[in-house]
Amino acid sequence: xxxxxxxxxxxxxxxxxxxxxxxxxxxxxxxxxxxxxxxxxxxxxxxxxxxxxxxxxxxxxxxxxxxxxxxxxxxxxxxxxxxxxxxxxxxxxxxxxxxxxxxxxxxxxxxxxxxxxxxxxxxxxxxxxxxxxxxxxxxxxxxxxxxxxxxxxxxxxxxxxxxxxxxxxxxxxxxxxxxxxxxxxxxxxxxxxxxxxxxxxxxxxxxxxxxxxxxxxxxxxxxxxxxxxxxxxxxxxxxxxxxxxxxxxxxxxxxxxxxxxxxxxxxxxxxxxxxxxxxxxxxxxxxxxxxxxxxxxxxxxxxxxxxxxxxxxxxxxxxxxxxxxxxxxxxxxxxxxxxxxxxxxxxxxxxxxxxxxxxxxxxxxxxxxxxxxxxxxxxxxxxxxxxxxxxxxxxxxxxxxxxxxxxxxxxxxxxxxxxxxxxxxxxxxxxxxxxxxxxxxxxxxxxxxxxxxxxxxxxxxxxxxxxxxx
Amino acid sequence: xxxxxxxxxxxxxxxxxxxxxxxxxxxxxxxxxxxxxxxxxxxxxxxxxxxxxxxxxxxxxxxxxxxxxxxxxxxxxxxxxxxxxxxxxxxxxxxxxxxxxxxxxxxxxxxxxxxxxxxxxxxxxxxxxxxxxxxxxxxxxxxxxxxxxxxxxxxxxxxxxxxxxxxxxxxxxxxxxxxxxxxxxxxxxxxxxxxxxxxxxxxxxxxxxxxxxxxxxxxxxxxxxxxxxxxxxxxxxxxxxxxxxxxxxxxxxxxxxxxxxxxxxxxxxxxxxxxxxxxxxxxxxxxxxxxxxxxxxxxxxxxxxxxxxxxxxxxxxxxxxxxxxxxxxxxxxxxxxxxxxxxxxxxxxxxxxxxxxxxxxxxxxxxxxxxxxxxxxxxxxxxxxxxxxxxxxxxxxxxxxxxxxxxxxxxxxxxxxxxxxxxxxxxxxxxxxxxxxxxxxxxxxxxxxxxxxxxxxxxxxxxx
Numbered sequence: 001x002x003x004x005x006x007x008x009x010x011x012x013x014x015x016x017x018x019x020x021x022x023x024x025x026x027x028x029x030x031x032x033x034x035x036x037x038x039x040x041x042x043x044x045x046x047x048x049x050x051x052x053x054x055x056x057x058x059x060x061x062x063x064x065x066x067x068x069x070x071x072x073x074x075x076x077x078x079x080x081x082x083x084x085x086x087x088x089x090x091x092x093x094x095x096x097x098x099x100x101x102x103x104x105x106x107x108x109x110x111x112x113x114x115x116x117x118x119x120x121x122x123x124x125x126x127x128x129x130x131x132x133x134x135x136x137x138x139x140x141x142x143x144x145x146x147x148x149x150x151x152x153x154x155x156x157x158x159x160x161x162x163x164x165x166x167x168x169x170x171x172x173x174x175x176x177x178x179x180x181x182x183x184x185x186x187x188x189x190x191x192x193x194x195x196x197x198x199x200x201x202x203x204x205x206x207x208x209x210x211x212x213x214x215x216x217x218x219x220x221x222x223x224x225x226x227x228x229x230x231x232x233x234x235x236x237x238x239x240x241x242x243x244x245x246x247x248x249x250x251x252x253x254x255x256x257x258x259x260x261x262x263x264x265x266x267x268x269x270x271x272x273x274x275x276x277x278x279x280x281x282x283x284x285x286x287x288x289x290x291x292x293x294x295x296x297x298x299x300x301x302x303x304x305x306x307x308x309x310x311x312x313x314x315x316x317x318x319x320x321x322x323x324x325x326x327x328x329x330x331x332x333x334x335x336x337x338x339x340x341x342x343x344x345x346x347x348x349x350x351x352x353x354x355x356x357x358x359x360x361x362x363x364x365x366x367x368x369x370x371x372x373x374x375x376x377x378x379x380x381x382x383x384x385x386x387x388x389x390x391x392x393x394x395x396x397x398x399x400x401x402x403x404x405x406x407x408x409x410x411x412x413x414x415x416x417x418x419x420x421x422x423x424x425x426x427x428x429x430x431x432x433x434x435x436x437x438x439x440x441x442x443x444x445x446x447x448x449x450x451x452x453x454x455x456x457x458x459x460x461x462x463x464x465x466x467x468x469x470x
Numbered sequence: 471x472x473x474x475x476x477x478x479x480x481x482x483x484x485x486x487x488x489x490x491x492x493x494x495x496x497x498x499x500x501x502x503x504x505x506x507x508x509x510x511x512x513x514x515x516x517x518x519x520x521x522x523x524x525x526x527x528x529x530x531x532x533x534x535x536x537x538x539x540x541x542x543x544x545x546x547x548x549x550x551x552x553x554x555x556x557x558x559x560x561x562x563x564x565x566x567x568x569x570x571x572x573x574x575x576x577x578x579x580x581x582x583x584x585x586x587x588x589x590x591x592x593x594x595x596x597x598x599x600x601x602x603x604x605x606x607x608x609x610x611x612x613x614x615x616x617x618x619x620x621x622x623x624x625x626x627x628x629x630x631x632x633x634x635x636x637x638x639x640x641x642x643x644x645x646x647x648x649x650x651x652x653x654x655x656x657x658x659x660x661x662x663x664x665x666x667x668x669x670x671x672x673x674x675x676x677x678x679x680x681x682x683x684x685x686x687x688x689x690x691x692x693x694x695x696x697x698x699x700x701x702x703x704x705x706x707x708x709x710x711x712x713x714x715x716x717x718x719x720x721x722x723x724x725x726x727x728x729x730x731x732x733x734x735x736x737x738x739x740x741x742x743x744x745x746x747x748x749x750x751x752x753x754x755x756x757x758x759x760x761x762x763x764x765x766x767x768x769x770x771x772x773x774x775x776x777x778x779x780x781x782x783x784x785x786x787x788x789x790x791x792x793x794x795x796x797x798x799x800x801x802x803x804x805x806x807x808x809x810x811x812x813x814x815x816x817x818x819x820x821x822x823x824x825x826x827x828x829x830x831x832x833x834x835x836x837x838x839x840x841x842x843x844x845x846x847x848x849x850x851x852x853x854x855x856x857x858x859x860x861x862x863x864x865x866x867x868x869x870x871x872x873x874x875x876x877x878x879x880x881x882x883x884x885x886x887x888x889x890x891x892x893x894x895x896x897x898x899x900x901x902x903x904x905x906x907x908x909x910x911x912x913x914x915x916x917x918x919x920x921x922x923x924x925x926x927x928x929x930x931x932x933x934x
Contacts, residue, residue: 069516071520074523094523145543386846390641396857419879
C-alpha cells in the first residue's frame with residue numbers, strides 16, 4: 001500500500017510559527033524543522049524535511065442519496081536523517097515544537113541503530129522547480145454543500161435511475177528543504193466526480209477529474225452514466241476469445257499505469273523485471289507517451305518526495321521507448337540522473353510515473369472509433385486488474401460498467417462482463433494500435449493522487465478468457 | 471450534540487514502524503506517529519464525519535460541530551430513515567495479549583534479522599531478495615451519546631521474505647510464510663516463531679527451480695489448495711461477498727455489490743456440506759481480533775456459512791437495522807480520520823476431517839497450488855481468477871514435479887460446492903491479511919482468515 005492508505009493527519013493550531021502556518025507554501029516551516037535536525041543530529045548529518053497541510057472532503061452517494069460524507073484537515077511532517085549512510089525516516093501529524101523535537105530525535109536514534117545502506121544516494125542538490133503547482137481557490141474552499149450540489153445534479157440527470165459514486169475535493173500546501181540547500185514549495189487542488197447509474201441488468205459510468213471542481217459537471221456526468229446504463233441493459237453472453245476492442249479512456253489509463261509501474265520504472269529495469277529497452281520500437285509508431293507533472297492539467301506538487309523538481313519526461317516517442325523513470329537511488333545505481341519520480345514507498349516499488357499523458361490521435365470519439373470497427377467490443381471500464389507476470393505485463397481483470405458488441409461499425413448488443421488475460425505491452429505493440437481517439441479523459445490515479453490523461457484506443461486484439469458469469 | 475440525534479467520537483494514538491531489506495541491505499526504515507479525533511454525527515437520516523489532528527476537548531467540539539454541519543449537507547440529498555440496531559452499551563477497557571512488545575525490540579536486532587535473511591537468499595543466486603516487518607501499536611478511546619466509554623490498546627505485527635528469480639522472459643517468486651507475510655494481534659514473538667531465516671534457503675531454491683519448471687497445463691482437473699491460498703480464496707470469494715454494505719448497494723460504485731440476495735439468507739447453498747465459515751473477532755492472536763469494534767459493539771462470533779448453507783453477514787449498527795438483522799459488530803476504521811465501515815474480522819473455515827497427505831493420496835490426477843501470486847474477482851464477488859506462486863503435479867496419489875505459473879478460475883458457489891476434502895484441526899492456521907482495501911477515501915483493513923488445505927473437483931486451471 002502506498003502512503004495514501006495510511007492515516008493523514010491534520011494541522012494543529014500549535015504550529016511552530018504562525019508564519020509557517022499561513023504562507024502559501026510550507027517551506028519556512030520545513031526550514032525550521034531542518035534547523036532542529038541540525039541541533040539534534042549534528043551539522044554533519046544529511047537531512048530532508050517535507051511538510052504538508054491540507055483538507056479533503058469526500059461526499060459519497062448510493063441508491064441516489066448521500067450515505068457517507070466525510071472531511072478532514074491534516075498535516076504531515078516527514079523527516080529523513082542520514083548519518084554516514086545510516087538513515088531513517090519518521091513522520092508525525094503534530095507540528096508543535098515538542099512533537100517536532102521528538103520526531104527528529106526518533107529519526108536520528110533510528111538512523112544510528114540501523115545498518116549502513118550502501119545504496120543511499122544522498123540528498124537532492126539545489127534546483128529550481130518549474131511550477132508552483134495548480135491551485136484553484138474555489139476548489140480549496142469547497143464546502144460540503146458545494147459537493148452535495150454536484151451530487152444533486154448527478155442524481156437529477158440520471159432521470160430516475162439509481163446512482164452511486166462520490167464527489168471529492170482536495171487541497172494541499174507543501175514545503176521541502178534538505179541539508180544540501182534544496183528548497184521548494186508548492187500547492188495543489190484536485191476534484192473528482194465519479195459515479196454510476198444502474199438498471200436492473202446494467203451499470204453505466206461517468207467520471208472525470210480536474211484541478212477545478214467548477215470544471216466538473218454533475219449533470220453532464222450523471223447524464224452520461226445514465227445513457228450508458230440504458231444502452232447496456234439486458235446484456236447477453238458472448239463467447240470468450242480474441243476480439244478487436246475500442247477501449248475508452250478509463251481502460252487506457254489502467255493500461256498506462258501498469259506499463260509505468262512495471263515497465264518504465266527504473267528499479268524494475270535495474271532488476272531485470274522490466275520490458276523497457278531504450279531505443280527499441282516496442283510500441284506502435286502512433287504511440288507517444290509522456291509523464292508531465294508540470295502541465296496545466298496536473299494535480300502534482302512541483303517536486304517529488306526527495307525534493308527533485310518535476311519535469312516532463314517523454315517515455316515513448318513514435319513507438320520507441322526513450323526513457324525510464326528514476327529516483328535518486330535508482331539513478332545512482334544506473335549511472336543516470338533522477339528524473340524527479342521518487343514516490344512514497346519508492347525504496348520498495350521504485351520510481352514511478354504517475355502523471356501520464358498519452359497523446360491523442362485524430363480518430364474522434366470512442367463511438368466514432370467503434371463506427372469503423374468490423375467486429376469487436378467497445379469497453380467502458382476495467383475492474384480488478386492484477387499483473388500475472390510483470391516482465392511481460394500480462395494482466396488479468398474484468399470489464400465493468402458496459403461492454404458492447406460492434407459489427408460492421410454498429411453496436412448490435414450489450415454483452416455480459418468478460419474476464420481478460422492480456423499482455424498490456426503486446427496490446428500496444430507495433431501494428432496493434434489501429435487508431436487513437438481525439439478526445440481525452442482526465443482520470444484520477446487512486447494510488448498516487450495524480451491525474452492521467454488518455455484518449456480512447458482502437459486495438460487489433462484483446463484476449464478475453466472467460467465470461468464473468470461462468 | 472449540536473443538533474445530532476446520535477454522535478460518537480474516537481480519539482486515537484497510533485504508532486507504526488516498518489523495515490524493509492533487499493539483498494542484504496536495509497533499504498527502508500519508517501516510523502510514523504499520529505494522534506487525533508474523528509467525530510460521527512447522525513442528523514435526521516443523514517451522517518456527517520469530521521476529523522482533526524488534535525485530541526483536545528476544544529478541537530473535538532469543533533469537529534463535532536463540523537460533523538453536524540456535514541450531516542446537514544448530506545440531508546440535502548436525503549435517503550430513507552436511518553435506525554441503529556440495538557447493542558449493549560459498555561464502559562470497558564481491552565488489550566490484546568502481547569508477550570514481547572515489538573516496538574521495544576532493538577532496531578539493530580530487527581535490521582540484522584532482515585539483512586541476514588535477504589543475504590542468504592541473494593547468496594543462493596537470487597537477484598531480488600526481500601524481507602520486511604511491520605508493527606502497529608494503536609490506542610483508542612470511544613465515547614458516544616448512547617453512553618459508550620471504551621478504551622483499547624491493540625498491538626499487531628508480522629513479517630515476510632521473498633525470493634524473485636529473473637529468467638529470459640519472466641520472473642518467478644517464492645515467498646514465506648505467504649505473499650502477504652504472516653501477521654497477528656501479537657507481539658514480536660510472532661516474528662520469532664515464523665523463523666524467516668530457516669526458510670530462506672528453501673524459497674531461494676524453489677524460485678530458481680520455477681524458472682525451468684514446466685508451465686501449468688490448461689484444462690479441468692482436481693485442485694488441492696494449501697492453506698495460504700485458501701485464506702485468499704476465503705477473503706475474496708466469501709468475506710467480501712457477505713459484507714452487508716455491499717449487499718445493500720452502498721459500495722456499488724467502487725468495491726461493487728454482491729451476488730448474494732438477502733431474501734435467500736438461511737436458504738442458499740453456498741458450498742458443500744464441508745464448508746462452515748465463521749466471522750469470529752474473539753480468536754486470540756488472529757489479526758482480525760479486537761475487544762470492541764469502532765462503534766463499541768463487543769467482539770463476537772457469527773456463523774456465515776453453516777454446513778454449506780449461507781447463514782450470516784458482516785454488519786454494523788446501521789446496515790443491520792436496514793436488513794432487520796442482529797448487529798455483527800464488524801465496523802472498523804483505518805485511523806481516527808476515517809469513517810468506521812463494515813470490515814471482515816476473522817473470516818475463516820472451521821477445520822474438516824482430512825489431512826493434506828490424505829488429499830494428495832486420494833487424488834489420481836490433479837494439481838496442488840499454494841502461495842497467492844495474483845488475484846482478481848468481479849464486482850459481485852462471483853467470477854474469480856487466482857494465480858499461485860507454485861504448483862505441483864499430483865499423479866496416482868503422489869506429489870510430483872513442480873509447475874510454474876499455476877492459475878485457476880471459477881464461479882464462487884460452484885467452486886465451493888466442489889470441495890470434497892478439508893484439512894483437519896492440526897492444519898488449522900490463522901492467516902493475517904494487513905492490506906485489505908475498501909472504501910472512499912481508501913481504507914486499509916487488517917483481517918484474519920483461519921484456514922486449512924482443501925480439495926476441489928473439476929476446476930479449470932492454467933488460464934493464461
